[in-house]
Amino acid sequence: MSFIDTLNRLDWQSTRASxxxxxxxxxxxxxxxxxxxxSLDDFQALISPAAADYLEPMAQMSHERTVDRFGYxxxxxxPLYLSNLCxxxxxxxxxxxxxxxxxxxxxESEIEKELAAVKALGMDQVLFVTGEANLRxxxxxxxxxxxLARRQFSSISMEVQPLDQEGYEALIDAGLSSxxxxxxxxxxxxxxxxxxxxMKSNFDYRLETPDRLGRAGIKKIGLGALSGLDDWRxxxxxxxTHLRYMEQTYWKTRYSLSFPRIRPHEGDFQPISVMTDHDLxxxxxxxxILSSEVELSMSxxxxxxxxxxxxxxxxxxxxxxxxxxxxxxxxxxxxxxxFEISDERSPAEVANxxxxxxxxxxxxxxxATYDGFKSxxxxxxxxxx
Amino acid sequence: MKTxxxxxxxxxxxxxxxxxxxxYSSGQMMQDSIRATGSQLVTMAMRRxxxxxxxxxxxxxxxxxxxxxxxxxxxxxDAKEAVFAAELAREAIGTNWLKLxxxxxxxxxxxxxxxxxxxxxxxxxxxxxxxxYVHADPVLCKRLEDVGVAAVMPLAAPxxxxxxxxxxxxxxxxxxxxxxxxxxxxxxxxPSHAADAMEIGADxxxxxxxxxxxxxxxxxxAAFKMAxxxxxxxxxxxxxxxSVAAIASSPMTAxxxx
Numbered sequence: 001m002s003f004i005d006t007l008n009r010l011d012w013q014s015t016r017a018s019x020x021x022x023x024x025x026x027x028x029x030x031x032x033x034x035x036x037x038x039s040l041d042d043f044q045a046l047i048s049p050a051a052a053d054y055l056e057p058m059a060q061m062s063h064e065r066t067v068d069r070f071g072y073x074x075x076x077x078x079p080l081y082l083s084n085l086c087x088x089x090x091x092x093x094x095x096x097x098x099x100x101x102x103x104x105x106x107x108e109s110e111i112e113k114e115l116a117a118v119k120a121l122g123m124d125q126v127l128f129v130t131g132e133a134n135l136r137x138x139x140x141x142x143x144x145x146x147x148l149a150r151r152q153f154s155s156i157s158m159e160v161q162p163l164d165q166e167g168y169e170a171l172i173d174a175g176l177s178s179x180x181x182x183x184x185x186x187x188x189x190x191x192x193x194x195x196x197x198x199m200k201s202n203f204d205y206r207l208e209t210p211d212r213l214g215r216a217g218i219k220k221i222g223l224g225a226l227s228g229l230d231d232w233r234x235x236x237x238x239x240x241t242h243l244r245y246m247e248q249t250y251w252k253t254r255y256s257l258s259f260p261r262i263r264p265h266e267g268d269f270q271p272i273s274v275m276t277d278h279d280l281x282x283x284x285x286x287x288x289i290l291s292s293e294v295e296l297s298m299s300x301x302x303x304x305x306x307x308x309x310x311x312x313x314x315x316x317x318x319x320x321x322x323x324x325x326x327x328x329x330x331x332x333x334x335x336x337x338x339f340e341i342s343d344e345r346s347p348a349e350v351a352n353x354x355x356x357x358x359x360x361x362x363x364x365x366x367x368a369t370y371d372g373f374k375s376x377x378x379x380x381x382x383x384x385x
Numbered sequence: 386m387k388t389x390x391x392x393x394x395x396x397x398x399x400x401x402x403x404x405x406x407x408x409y410s411s412g413q414m415m416q417d418s419i420r421a422t423g424s425q426l427v428t429m430a431m432r433r434x435x436x437x438x439x440x441x442x443x444x445x446x447x448x449x450x451x452x453x454x455x456x457x458x459x460x461x462x463d464a465k466e467a468v469f470a471a472e473l474a475r476e477a478i479g480t481n482w483l484k485l486x487x488x489x490x491x492x493x494x495x496x497x498x499x500x501x502x503x504x505x506x507x508x509x510x511x512x513x514x515x516x517x518y519v520h521a522d523p524v525l526c527k528r529l530e531d532v533g534v535a536a537v538m539p540l541a542a543p544x545x546x547x548x549x550x551x552x553x554x555x556x557x558x559x560x561x562x563x564x565x566x567x568x569x570x571x572x573x574x575x576p577s578h579a580a581d582a583m584e585i586g587a588d589x590x591x592x593x594x595x596x597x598x599x600x601x602x603x604x605x606x607a608a609f610k611m612a613x614x615x616x617x618x619x620x621x622x623x624x625x626x627x628s629v630a631a632i633a634s635s636p637m638t639a640x641x642x643x
Contacts, residue, residue, distance in 0.1 A: 035546075067598050068545055071408020124435075154432075219462075247492060252462060254491040292545075293492045358410040366432050369473045370466045 002211040003245050012187050016234040022048035038290050043240050046286035047233050062285035062314040069292045074354050075317040075362045077125035078118050081326040082106050086131030088198030092269040094338045095131040101336045104326045111148050117329035121321050121347045124364040125155040132161035139167045146174040155366045162209040168216035180222035181209045185229040186238035214250030228262035228271030256295035288314035304343040320350040393566050394514045394535040400425050402613040405593025412446035421606035428455040428484050431474045457484035464504035486518040494544045498525050509533040521552035526559045540571035547574020560586040576612030583616025
């Protein structure tokens, strides 16, 4: 059994129609549900056009529930791109195999330099990102990168090609704590159109990736859809359904959601549906009201002015100072970025903004010793308190 | 009026309010709030502590001369991880006191009774003063007592729910039969909940979220301080007999006087 069975029972068009049919009374009913009791039908109401008139009460509820669960804190992380080599054609992506751009795979000494640069930003949580090139950037390569990162970072996540369960188990043993794997769109027909070639064209294999991760015993899984590929409301409902399935099936794993919107990049892809700032706020609040526990992450794809206001509405995790090209921090800053960064402030600047807003920045939220490794910030004496 | 002090593992506590360090908007706010609670025992998640002393918003704001520290294992999922976390805490914080919490379920944060008992046994043997966070399960609390924990910390309600003593009947049994101090933890959302816990005979309570996320954490700290003191005094004073209604006649036994 996997999430494929659940998704196959959902018809895209009738789901979309159901969301668009929701009325104000459905939204009001959804907003009376106690914490932890929102049904997926209620969730449809909260992402429907009818809920646009309830943005302020939704934002207040989302803020309160987030503070109750996570306090006045924001986690901070930075991505580290290891490679832009990719064997897939994804018609919307700057790294797509048919884009004629210089390709780069960081070697060990380059990885070390980039890790040191990310660490110097104050980061303790790093996200490894690659294109999808399983032969050259597969488990053995990633394992080496983890061995290098573990010495300096308490938490190592990755966003790479889907792997089999065995691959995930090997990397968990090497210090992997969390994997982000986005379905891009849950509409099979659209998916086929955007992913004509490469391993990624296998919709079901990608869809079952979170199941394989759950079975491998990963600590955290990030889900999401890429807004702009199909109707964002229907895709977001599928993400919510996926989240609920995962929470019930792999109950020891933590979950995070992201809501990337397509940004300008190499190539001429134009989003077929536009998610406005209003829409995004509505979606963030709806996810929070659906789940008090899920972590909600916002990247530097979003503009600084939007992030400065939106982080209080349900977000728990922010990236900052990000470079989205391999070697982007120090080794080779001129290579092509996967997408354009909209918030170019340093982590220190973002942290300062958060402090001024009454939030504490959490840089570290795990310790490698819990996994049986040497701590990333080694203890050589009792802390002087 | 003074209440008698609480003693856990030979350590004396004048305050029966234990507090946490999470969820505050700043280290300074945490420091000011904890001062206002009058607490002498402060718990902190080791996963958050920067071991190189590089500033985590917690440790540098805690005044070592004022508080006893109770590092906790929050975030660990099994006994093995808990033992690693405990060893880290002992080395980094310089105390053998430990709040043992193992919750493999990140959604409801329910403690795992099996792993907790297993870890408690190992850690007590390794010289730790163990205070385990557990369900309000009377048998589990006795089993933990048997392996040598210094106190038990049963939950009042699911963590973060602010429901007060949802597990009241089970907590009453635990308090009635425990030979180690009972510290009620989790679910106490209001000072009245803390007073309630103290009135039924809890030895202490642990509060974090209700204070840290209050609009005015310092004022809420003071309110919890008073509630805990009040509840303890009420418990010692001994409550009057409860009755649902006044007993006006004795229809079942009136024949005896006829």
